[in-house]
Amino acid sequence: MRGPLAVVAGAALAAPLVLSGPARAESAPYTVTPLTFTVEAGDRTCTVDADLYRPAGAGADRPAPAVLATNGFGGSKSDGSTDAIGKAFAERGYIGLVYSGLGFGRSGCLITLDDPAVDGQAATELIDFLGGVRAADDGTKVDHVIRDAEGDPRVGMIGGSYGGAIQLATAAVDPRLDALVPLITWNDLAYALAPNSTGARTGVTSDTPGVFKWQWANGFYLIGEGQPLLQPSLDPSRINRLDCLHFATRACETVRLLNSGRFPAERTERMLAYARGVSPVSYLHRVKAPTLLVQGQADSLFNLNEATATYRTLKAQGTETKMIWQSWGHSGGHVPGELDLSQGNLETSHVGRRVLAWFERHLRANTAADTGPALSYYRDWQSGYGTAADVPALSRTLYLSGDGKLVDHRSAVARGSRQYTNWLVPTSHSESSIAPLIGLPDPEPYDTRGTYLGWRTAPLTAPLDVVGAPRATLKVVSPKAERVQNSGDASDKLVLFTKVYDIAPDGSRTLVNRLVAPVRVPDVTRPFTVELPGIVHRYEKGHRLEFVIAASDTAYFGNRGVKPVTVVSAPEDTGVLELPVVPAG
Numbered sequence: 001m002r003g004p005l006a007v008v009a010g011a012a013l014a015a016p017l018v019l020s021g022p023a024r025a026e027s028a029p030y031t032v033t034p035l036t037f038t039v040e041a042g043d044r045t046c047t048v049d050a051d052l053y054r055p056a057g058a059g060a061d062r063p064a065p066a067v068l069a070t071n072g073f074g075g076s077k078s079d080g081s082t083d084a085i086g087k088a089f090a091e092r093g094y095i096g097l098v099y100s101g102l103g104f105g106r107s108g109c110l111i112t113l114d115d116p117a118v119d120g121q122a123a124t125e126l127i128d129f130l131g132g133v134r135a136a137d138d139g140t141k142v143d144h145v146i147r148d149a150e151g152d153p154r155v156g157m158i159g160g161s162y163g164g165a166i167q168l169a170t171a172a173v174d175p176r177l178d179a180l181v182p183l184i185t186w187n188d189l190a191y192a193l194a195p196n197s198t199g200a201r202t203g204v205t206s207d208t209p210g211v212f213k214w215q216w217a218n219g220f221y222l223i224g225e226g227q228p229l230l231q232p233s234l235d236p237s238r239i240n241r242l243d244c245l246h247f248a249t250r251a252c253e254t255v256r257l258l259n260s261g262r263f264p265a266e267r268t269e270r271m272l273a274y275a276r277g278v279s280p281v282s283y284l285h286r287v288k289a290p291t292l293l294v295q296g297q298a299d300s301l302f303n304l305n306e307a308t309a310t311y312r313t314l315k316a317q318g319t320e321t322k323m324i325w326q327s328w329g330h331s332g333g334h335v336p337g338e339l340d341l342s343q344g345n346l347e348t349s350h351v352g353r354r355v356l357a358w359f360e361r362h363l364r365a366n367t368a369a370d371t372g373p374a375l376s377y378y379r380d381w382q383s384g385y386g387t388a389a390d391v392p393a394l395s396r397t398l399y400l401s402g403d404g405k406l407v408d409h410r411s412a413v414a415r416g417s418r419q420y421t422n423w424l425v426p427t428s429h430s431e432s433s434i435a436p437l438i439g440l441p442d443p444e445p446y447d448t449r450g451t452y453l454g455w456r457t458a459p460l461t462a463p464l465d466v467v468g469a470p471r472a473t474l475k476v477v478s479p480k481a482e483r484v485q486n487s488g489d490a491s492d493k494l495v496l497f498t499k500v501y502d503i504a505p506d507g508s509r510t511l512v513n514r515l516v517a518p519v520r521v522p523d524v525t526r527p528f529t530v531e532l533p534g535i536v537h538r539y540e541k542g543h544r545l546e547f548v549i550a551a552s553d554t555a556y557f558g559n560r561g562v563k564p565v566t567v568v569s570a571p572e573d574t575g576v577l578e579l580p581v582v583p584a585g
Contacts, residue, residue, distance in 0.1 A: 030053050030054055030090035031056075032051050032052070032053055033051065033052045035051070035052055035136040035137070036048065036049055036136065037099075037125060037129065037136055038137055039121075039126075041102060041118045041119065042115070042118040044109055046107065046122060047108040048100070048107050048108075048122060048126065049076075049100045049105055050077060050097055050099035050100070050126065051077055051086060051097075051098050052142070053086040053090035055090045058093075060143040062144070063147070064093055065095070065146050065154040066096070066097060066145045066156075067085070067086075067089040067094045067157070067359070067363075068097050068098075068099075068123065068127065068130070069096070069097075069098050069099075069157060069158055069159045069163060070099050070101045070123075071100060071101055071104055071159070071163055072160050072163045072164075074220075074227075075105075075162075075163075076104050076107075076231075077098050078105065081160070083098055085158060086098040092346075095144065099126060101114075101166065102119050102122055103227060103238065103247075106233065108233075108235045108237040108238055110246060110247060110248050111224045111247045111251065112247075112248045113189065113248070113251055113278045115248075115277075115278040116169040120166070120169035120172060120173045123169075124170065124173060124174040127153060127174055128151070130145045131147060131150075131153040132147070152176050153176065154363055155177060155363070156180065157171075157180050157182075159183065160182075160183035160185070161183070161302070162185075163183075164182030164184060165185045165279075167180040167182045167291075168280045168283070168284065168287055168291075168310075171288070172283040172284075177289040178289060178363055179289060179290050179361075179362035179363055180289050180292070181292045181358060181359075182291065182293060183294040185280075185295075185307075186280070187204055187279065187281050187307070187310045188205050188279045188280075189276070189278065189279045190205070190271075190279070191205060192216075192301060192306065193216065193217045193258065194209060194213060194217075195211060196211065196519065197210075197498070197519050197532065198521065198522065198528045198529060199522050199528065202281070203308075203309025203312065204531070205281055208520050209271075209490045209491075210518060210520055211556045212258045213518075215432060215434045215555050217258060219434060221247075221255045225245050225246050228246055240252075250274045253270075254274055258271075262489055262491050263490035263491045265488055265489075265490070280310055281313075284310060285313075289319070290361075291319060291322075292321070292322050292323075292324070292355065292358045293310060293311055293322070293323040294323075295307035295323070295325055295326070295329065296326055296328050296329020296333060297325055297326070297328075297333060297377075297378065297513055297534075297535065297536055298327065298328055298331045298332050299328075299329025299331050299333075299513075300331045300513075300515055301330040301433070302330065304469065304533060304534030305469055305531060308468075308469070322372060323374070324354060325536055326339065326350075326351050327380070331433070333513070335378075335380070337349060338350075338351065338378065339351040339355075350376065350384075354371070354372050354376070357369045357370055358371055372387075373387040373388065374388065375387065378536065379465075379538070380538075381465075386467065386582070388467070388582070391580075392582050394468075394470075394578040394580050395580060396579045396581045397577070397578050397579075398457065398545075398578075399569075401413045401414045401416075401574070402569035402570070402574075403416055405456060405457075406455040406457045406547055406577065410572075410574070413569055413570065414569065415570045415571070416568075417567065418566070418569075419453075419564060419565065420451050420452055420453050420549070420550075420564070421450060421562060421563075422551030422552055422562060423552070426554040426558060427451040427550075427551060427552050428445075428446065428447045428448065428452060428497065428551070428552050429445055429554045430445050430499070430511060430553050430554070430555055431514040431555060432555065433555065447548065447550055451550065451552065452549060452551060453548065454501075454549075455546065455547045455577075456503060456544045457544045457545045459543065459544055460540070460541055460542065460543055460544065462541055462584065463539065463541055463584045464538070464539040464581060465584050466539070466579050466582075467582045468534050469531050469533065469580065470577060470578065471529060471531055471577075471578045472529070472532065472577045473528075473575060473578075474498075474528060474529075474530060474567070474575045475526075475527045475568070475575065476521070476549075476565050476566065476567055477565070477567075478564065480561070481524045481563045482524050485521075485524060492560060493520050493522065494520070495552075495557075496519050496521065497516045497517065497518055497519065497551075497553045498517045498530050498532060498547070499512075499515065499532070499548050500535070500546065500548070501546040502537065502539055502544075504543055505542045512537045513533075515532075515533040516555075517530055517532040518553070518556050549567065
C-alpha cells in the first residue's frame with residue numbers, strides 16, 4: 001500500500017475512509033456515549049462494543065435520521081477512520097452509532113467475513129436499538145431517531161472495505177435500511193483473493209479456480225489471527241482453536257487450501273462455495289436499499305470490476321444504485337481534493353458532496369437533493385470528475401500482430417508466432433502489498449525478457465481516454481499445459497497474467513495503477529476471453545499502449561512446472577484487445 005492512506009498493521013487495512021480531525025468551529029456539538037450490546041448472531045451470542053453519537057438538540061420532539069457504521073478489517077470503533085464517521089455525521093445533525101465489528105476491537109465472537117447470517121444479523125439488533133425495540137446492555141434506549149414505522153428507524157450505513165461489505169450483508173437480512181454507501185469493497189471474495197479473469201458466468205465469478213493473491217490474503221489472515229493478542233480478553237467467544245485461533249473454521253480452511261497451491265475438485269468446490277456464500281454476489285438479490293457504490297482506481301485488492309459487478313446486479317433488479325470511481329483505494333492513490341475529512345473536505349470533495357446528497361435524499365427525504373449521475377470517475381488529466389449514464393461500452397478494437405505490433409485493422413496483422421517460457425520463480429512484478437508495511441521499498445513494475453510477450457501500438461496521434469475494463473480474446477498454444485490440464489486438479493492448468501502499459505516517447509513504461517489480470521486458462525485448446533481490471537487513464541498524444549501477457553507475477557502464485565506458451569497471429573485468426581474509449585474531454 002502506498003500514499004497517505006496506507007495503513008499500518010491492523011488499522012490501515014481497516015476502512016480507508018479518511019474521516020478524522022476535530023469538529024469544525026461552525027459545527028453543532030454532540031455527545032458520545034459508550035455502549036455494549038449482547039446480540040444473537042447466527043448460532044452464537046456476541047458482545048458488541050459501540051459508541052452512540054448524539055447531536056445537540058436531537059430528542060423525542062426533534063428526531064434525526066441515523067447513520068450506522070463499523071470498521072474495516074483489523075480496525076475497531078476507535079480507530080481514526082471509523083470513529084470519525086460518527087463525528088462527521090453527528091456534526092451534520094445525524095445520530096451516529098459506530099461499533100467494532102464481530103471479532104475486532106472489544107467486540108466478541110469470531111471473524112466470519114461479513115457473513116449475513118452472523119455479522120449481518122448482529123447489525124440488525126443495532127437497528128432494533130435505533131428503532132426503540134431494544135435497549136443497550138446498561139438499559140440505555142433511544143427516542144430521538146426518526147421512525148418510518150414502529151421499530152423502523154430512518155437509518156443509513158457508510159464505511160469502507162470490510163465496513164463496506166457489512167452494509168450489503170445487513171441490507172440482505174434487514175429491509176429497514178434506507179441507504180447504503182459501501183466504499184472500496186468486494187463483490188466475490190473468491191475473485192478478490194484468488195481471481196480468475198476469464199470464464200466469468202456472472203460479474204467477476206468464474207467456475208475455474210483462480211490464481212492465489214498470496215500477499216494480500218496472508219496479510220489479512222495474520223492480522224485477523226492476531227486480534228486476541230492486540231485486544232486481550234477473557235471472552236471465550238473470541239477463541240476458536242489453536243490451529244484457527246480467531247476466524248471461523250471454514251475461513252481458515254479456505255486460506256490453507258489456497259496456500260497449498262493444489263486445487264482438487266471436491267475441496268475446491270467447497271472453498272468456492274464458502275467464499276461466495278459470505279460474499280455479496282450470493283445475496284445481492286435481497287438488497288433493496290438505495291446504494292451509492294464508491295470504488296478506488298488504485299486498488300489491487302478490490303478493483304473496479306468488483307463494484308461494477310455489484311452495480312450491474314443491483315441495477316438489473318431495480319435497486320436504486322449509482323457508482324463513483326474515486327482515485328484512492330487499498331493500494332494508495334490519494335490526491336489533493338479527494339475525500340479526506342482530516343482536511344475537512346466533506347462539502348468540498350466530489351465524493352463527499354455525493355455522500356451528503358445521498359443521505360439528504362434518502363435519510364432526510366429531501367426530494368430536491370441531486371444525487372448525481374449514474375457513474376462519475378476521477379481523471380487525473382482534467383479538473384472535475386467525468387460522468388456517464390452507464391459504464392462505458394467497449395468501443396475500440398485492436399489486433400495482436402505477429403510482429404509484436406498492436407494494430408487497428410485485421411488486414412494489418414502480420415503472420416507470425418512468438419513464445420515465452422515461465423521460470424520456477426516469479427519474473428514479473430506489479431506491486432507488493434507487504435513491503436510498505438514492513439518499511440521496505442516496493443520496486444517499480446518489471447518483466448523479465450523471455451518470460452513475457454508485448455504488443456505495442458504506433459505512437460498515438462491524439463489522446464486516448466480509456467474508462468472501464470479492457471477485454472482481450474486470446475488463443476495460446478501450450479502442449480505441456482494441454483497434457484496435464486484435465487488431471488482433476490485445477491492447479492495443473494496454465495496460469496498467465498495480462499496487463500496494459502503506457503509507453504512514453506522516451507520508452508519508459510507505466511503499469512496503469514499497477515493492476516494485472518491473473519488467468520487460469522480453463523482449456524488451452526480453446527480461445528478464452530480475459531476481463532482486465534477497470535482503469536481510468538489517458539494515453540497522451542505520442543504515447544503508445546502496450547498489451548502484455550506475462551508468465552508470472554510476484555504478488556501471486558504461478559504455474560506448477562515449466563509450461564512454454566506460443567501465441568500465433570494471422571489476419572484471419574488472431575488475438576483481440578477491446579477498449580472502452582470515451583471522447584477526449
